[in-house]
Amino acid sequence: MRQPASAAPMIEARDLKTHFRVGGGVFTALAGQKPQVARALDGVDLTIRAGEVVGLVGESGCGKSTLGMTLVRMVEPTGGEILHDGQPITGIAGARLKAYRARAQIIFQDPYSSLNPRLTVGRIVGEALQIHGIGTRADRTERMRDALRKVRLPPEEFEDRFPSDLSGGQRQRVAIARGLVLDPSFIVADEPVSMLDVSVQAGVLELLDELSRNLGLAVLYISHDIATVGYICDRVAVMYLGRVVEEGPVRTILRHPKHPYTQRLMAAIPNVDPLVRRPRVVLEGDVPSPLNVPAGCRFVTRCPYAQEICRRAEPDLLREGDGRTARCHLYGALAGTPVAAEAAKDAAAIAA
């Protein structure tokens, strides 16, 4: 088993907020409507230590990519703080920001739009070295080739090709190579292996794992693939509608989820054994919008255990004895009530 990372935090988010203004165009103004605000990230606390891989899971649209992009300063936070290696980086600009961007890399979710179609694979991967003025031309070529080899794209075969004649998975590996080429200290990997089949996925995951362990890289691994999260991550954070609702050691959270949302998430994973029929647990209600965040607990509109207090007050992140935190009244104000007992019974049934 991996040693629990005891190193200092490499990256830290404190009450981080990213709100987008939407519909702020001329027409809305003419119609006398106020522009709306999408609270994509709405108070996130998260710590990733050097050498640690933290998983980030949650519904489509809950704010995972926004968190990743905010942490690497590609999107401006509207509130809260980001610390890198103990240094505040929320307000930095100019040369310091450029330096930070070399240390904090993001590998994008969509390998189709994130690769410039007019550049060869070699140029795409090597570009960042040039931008940051690193090494001689020969050094740069060597580092570019090295990065390609790490993702198992033999440079002699791939460096002169264009993204358009690569398969989806090959493009994704190019994107990963580009993220690695600057030897960053923090990487956001936004669905880095979603298009790879498992045999190649395994190699990429081991690579991320190795890099984090050997180079002390802090990794935020965003994925919908719970199996890979369970395998590679030390800890996992579950997001719902702009906030982390449960966080802790990966096996604790995934095997014994406590938050009602995490429980339903886990119940939706298809079983790899075609002979096993999984009980279907449906999640009722519409996907809520960050334009219109419900009062009280964010999950209240879809939670089968919602009580009066859930509509009134947003639960705090409650620290449990097993190293996890969960944001749900069932473990606070509602603890010991019949509804908490009912929830525990359902949880056991889902887990079985």
Add this chain to the structure above:
Amino acid sequence: MADATETDFDRRLNLKPPVRLTVEGLRVIYRTRRGPFQAVDGISFEVEPGTVLGLVGESGCGKSTVVKALMRLLPDGTRIEGRVLLDGQDLLAMDKRALRRVRWNKVALITQSAMNALDPVIRVGDQIVESIRAHEAVDRATAWRRAETLFRLVGLPAHRLNEFPHQFSGGMRQRAVIAMALSLNAGLLLADEPTTALDPIMQDQIMSRIRGIQELLHRSMILVTHDIGLVAENCDMVAVMYAGQIIEKGPVAEVLVKPRHPYTIGLHNAFPRMPEEGEARPPLISIAGGLPNLLNPPPGCRFAPRCPFATERCRVETPPLRELEPGHSAACHYAERAEDFRRLGLLPETWAVKEAAA
């Protein structure tokens, strides 16, 4: 929800007959700067009306090329050979006009780059309406109402039809494209990694909805995915591709439980498993090396350079796809020894030896 549109939509749905797909000796050769590149090399398979075929295999093995060939959506200059029979009609032999009638109406595709398939400057709803009206004589209002129905079907609030693609998250864009592909209710749906960008709950809901439509209306489907769990739950048959060829195919319960081909065995074992609490993490099995260069394919079995069980014979003699049990075939000279292979295949050492080949 029995408003006029939905009834109209339901009736239309029911009018469409199921489709039988037969692919015979399909070959796709891309034109590249370095010469002809044979991405798909003589594959044959069948999709029975109302069933789902899973298509799996390593990144780059040719899955998307197969589904694009079935729609004739490949770049100009690409050579396609073989036959693609939709209810007996050869799609590859059709002229442009006949093709236009069949495409999207009879066979629809959710592309792998779906997230990107939307035009950034047109509202999502207008794009769906346009696509419906390009293939069907309905008025705008009817098409819009159908778009609303479809949005609800994929779990998006109907009012978001008024938004632009950049206002959607990746998963929302993906669902919008799924809605668009379903809007013409083709008898055969080709879904290339349709739910890869979606979270498990959404994936589960959409797959069960697509499955619902498919079962209710007896639709046929090809599901391209690398998620073995999705194949296990949603497919009747599965075909495993390697370097442009089908190397194993059969009923899901057979192929996933008792794989016969060493590549399928490796694929099966590479699936990450979360260790029990306190248990050491088992090493992940990754099949070292990569796909052979198809500009110049090696003789013999294409998996030989990476196969831990390869012999001299494998390097010279091409193993044919042969039936081992009713409906279950594999292309390996030693498929009879699969039980041993499966046992050995569980050990990471088995796969580690070839590292130099990478």
